[in-house]
Amino acid sequence: MSRWAKQIQVQCKIPAIGIASDNIVHYATGYVAKYQTGMPTRYVAVPFPFTGQPRAVDVGYVTGKDMLSGQPFMSAVVNALTTPLTPEEKLSGTGSEESMEPRLLEPDTEDNLRALFEAKEWTDFNSIILPTEKRVMAMLKGTSRKPDEVVTTVNITGGARQLTVEKVAISAVMAGATPDHFPAILALATMAPFGNSTSSMANMVVINGPIRNKLNFNCGTNATGPYNKSNAVVGRAYTVMSKTAGDLRNNVNAWETLGSNLQYNNICYGENEEALPEGWEPLHVQMGFKVSDNVVTVGTGWSSIASVGASQMLYPTHHLMRDYMSSFCASGSAATIVMDPTVAGLLKDAHGFQSKEQLSEWFSQNVQKTAGSYWGNGVIQSIAVPFAMQGLEPYASWRKLPDDALIKPFTNPKAIRVVVAGGKVQTMWFVTDFGMRRGAKIDDWA
Amino acid sequence: MESGEKITLMNPAITAKVAERVPLAPPLADLNNKTIYMVNLSWEGPDAANYLYTAMTEWLQKRYTGVKTIQKVTAEGMFGGDPAIVREVTASKADCAIVGVAG
Numbered sequence: 001m002s003r004w005a006k007q008i009q010v011q012c013k014i015p016a017i018g019i020a021s022d023n024i025v026h027y028a029t030g031y032v033a034k035y036q037t038g039m040p041t042r043y044v045a046v047p048f049p050f051t052g053q054p055r056a057v058d059v060g061y062v063t064g065k066d067m068l069s070g071q072p073f074m075s076a077v078v079n080a081l082t083t084p085l086t087p088e089e090k091l092s093g094t095g096s097e098e099s100m101e102p103r104l105l106e107p108d109t110e111d112n113l114r115a116l117f118e119a120k121e122w123t124d125f126n127s128i129i130l131p132t133e134k135r136v137m138a139m140l141k142g143t144s145r146k147p148d149e150v151v152t153t154v155n156i157t158g159g160a161r162q163l164t165v166e167k168v169a170i171s172a173v174m175a176g177a178t179p180d181h182f183p184a185i186l187a188l189a190t191m192a193p194f195g196n197s198t199s200s201m202a203n204m205v206v207i208n209g210p211i212r213n214k215l216n217f218n219c220g221t222n223a224t225g226p227y228n229k230s231n232a233v234v235g236r237a238y239t240v241m242s243k244t245a246g247d248l249r250n251n252v253n254a255w256e257t258l259g260s261n262l263q264y265n266n267i268c269y270g271e272n273e274e275a276l277p278e279g280w281e282p283l284h285v286q287m288g289f290k291v292s293d294n295v296v297t298v299g300t301g302w303s304s305i306a307s308v309g310a311s312q313m314l315y316p317t318h319h320l321m322r323d324y325m326s327s328f329c330a331s332g333s334a335a336t337i338v339m340d341p342t343v344a345g346l347l348k349d350a351h352g353f354q355s356k357e358q359l360s361e362w363f364s365q366n367v368q369k370t371a372g373s374y375w376g377n378g379v380i381q382s383i384a385v386p387f388a389m390q391g392l393e394p395y396a397s398w399r400k401l402p403d404d405a406l407i408k409p410f411t412n413p414k415a416i417r418v419v420v421a422g423g424k425v426q427t428m429w430f431v432t433d434f435g436m437r438r439g440a441k442i443d444d445w446a
Numbered sequence: 447m448e449s450g451e452k453i454t455l456m457n458p459a460i461t462a463k464v465a466e467r468v469p470l471a472p473p474l475a476d477l478n479n480k481t482i483y484m485v486n487l488s489w490e491g492p493d494a495a496n497y498l499y500t501a502m503t504e505w506l507q508k509r510y511t512g513v514k515t516i517q518k519v520t521a522e523g524m525f526g527g528d529p530a531i532v533r534e535v536t537a538s539k540a541d542c543a544i545v546g547v548a549g
Binding site: 001004005006007008009010011012013014015016017018019020021023024033034035036037038039040041042046048049050051052053055058059061062063074077078081082083084085089090091092093094100101102103104105107108109110113117120122130131132133136154158159160161162163166167170171174198240244245247378381382383385386389390 | 450451455456457458460462464465466469474476482483485487488489490492493494495497498501502519520522523524525532535536540541542543544546548
């Protein structure tokens with residue numbers, strides 16, 4: 001919103017103010033103005049929640065108070081458009097870098113430094129390995145890349161922070177990783193920071209390729225549970241680097257209302273490639289990599305639903321998966337199904353799915369939900385309503401349907417991913433709404 | 447490491463660049479006979495902002511002579527750009543704009 005207000009003021013040369021809900025208005029006037037737009041846009045604020053209310057409630061805000069200044073709302077609007085600019089609002093020019101972050105922290109006791117790391121929110125508040133220079137130098141031996149090489153510039157919430165190989169090494173040490181893990185963590189760093197939204201996002205990290213066995217990533221029993229060091233530390237490193245490189249701090253620029261417990265480890269596991277049914281390719285091969293490539297893939301979404309019980313012939317597994325998927329918003333047609341090898345075997349042998357692609361295509365053709373349920377989701381409202389208003393299909397046609405009409409919202413089978421993991425102990429599966437990005441090659445960071 | 451012994455650690459934080467400062471556009475003297483663009487970013491749908499903007503229009507028209515509002519829903523929602531709206535606002539010689547509503 002601040003970008004919009006800035007664009008109008010700069011290009012049209014007229015005053016433009018913002019109206020935000022009081023849940024994020026301080027973020028807009030503070031962090032965003034400082035690190036993203038450089039413009040102290042004037043805001044007025046309505047109470048939150050703003051959407052999902054009866055019309056009378058929204059209309060009533062006009063005669064209520066501005067949640068930012070406490071003035072009557074419309075007086076605040078008029079004042080924001082007519083009050084002369086303050087000297088602060090007239091400032092222009094290149095912003096100086098915020099206080100330069102030194103490479104080394106001031107020497108202090110372990111207790112005080114641990115307290116500092118927590119006060120700065122650099123950790124996940126579980127105990128960390130303290131990043132001494134010696135430990136970080138040892139971590140850097142895990143790659144041929146130079147310490148000052150920039151892996152990515154993190155600018156999602158502004159600040160253009162340059163995440164270097166050395167900074168990633170610091171996070172890797174803090175998370176408890178060893179130099180062997182470092183190439184995978186660097187590849188993961190190309191996709192930092194992780195998903196962060198008021199809607200409380202979660203992430204999934206999948207490892208493919210021979211490195212799974214070399215570093216003993218768990219792909220079998222308890223693949224997504226707390227029973228393996230590589231899964232634990234690589235997944236945790238993604239959180240630590242996201243928080244430090246993204247400067248993510250609670251109620252400063254991390255606004256996930258419920259948060260997600262999955263962010264402690266980001267569901268990091270390896271695909272059980274050795275247990276794939278014949279004809280079912282590993283995730284990274286589906287994405288165009290070679291079987292021999294080592295690849296890390298990140299998915300982002302919100303929800304995961306477990307099958308709870310074993311697969312039954314009474315109601316075929318893929319039908320139950322289909323039913324569960326119908327509860328997802330289907331934003332971007334994204335879904336990821338994680339299944340035990342025994343489930344993959346059943347789907348192939350008992351139900352005829354010769355490849356992951358066939359299964360994804362079946363879901364795309366068979367998952368249905370009502371138009372009312374589809375449009376009733378806030379994410380869909382924010383993303384797909386604009387598509388519909390531009391006349392893009394199928395959204396434009398779906399928007400004209402009655403609420404009880406059925407649609408097939410997973411329009412792109414390639415966005416429906418299937419990953420096989422687990423120890424063949426139970427015919428279990430998870431369906432999730434995670435959207436998988438293209439993976440990053442770990443070997444490039446060795 | 448013994449408690450009490452001072453140690454040196456590497457800093458995980460990264461220097462951030464503060465955005466280049468851009469001044470606000472000059473405000474108006476008053477709203478009489480002014481054209482106000484009300485840009486609806488369609489956050490979680492366009493309805494709520496439409497309700498608010500319509501009520502705001504009624505309030506303004508009761509108090510300011512000749513004030514005119516134009517409500518416009520962005521084509522790409524909150525996260526995209528919409529050059530057409532910026533061109534339209536410029537061409538219309540609008541006097542000011544209100545952008546919202548997001549939460």
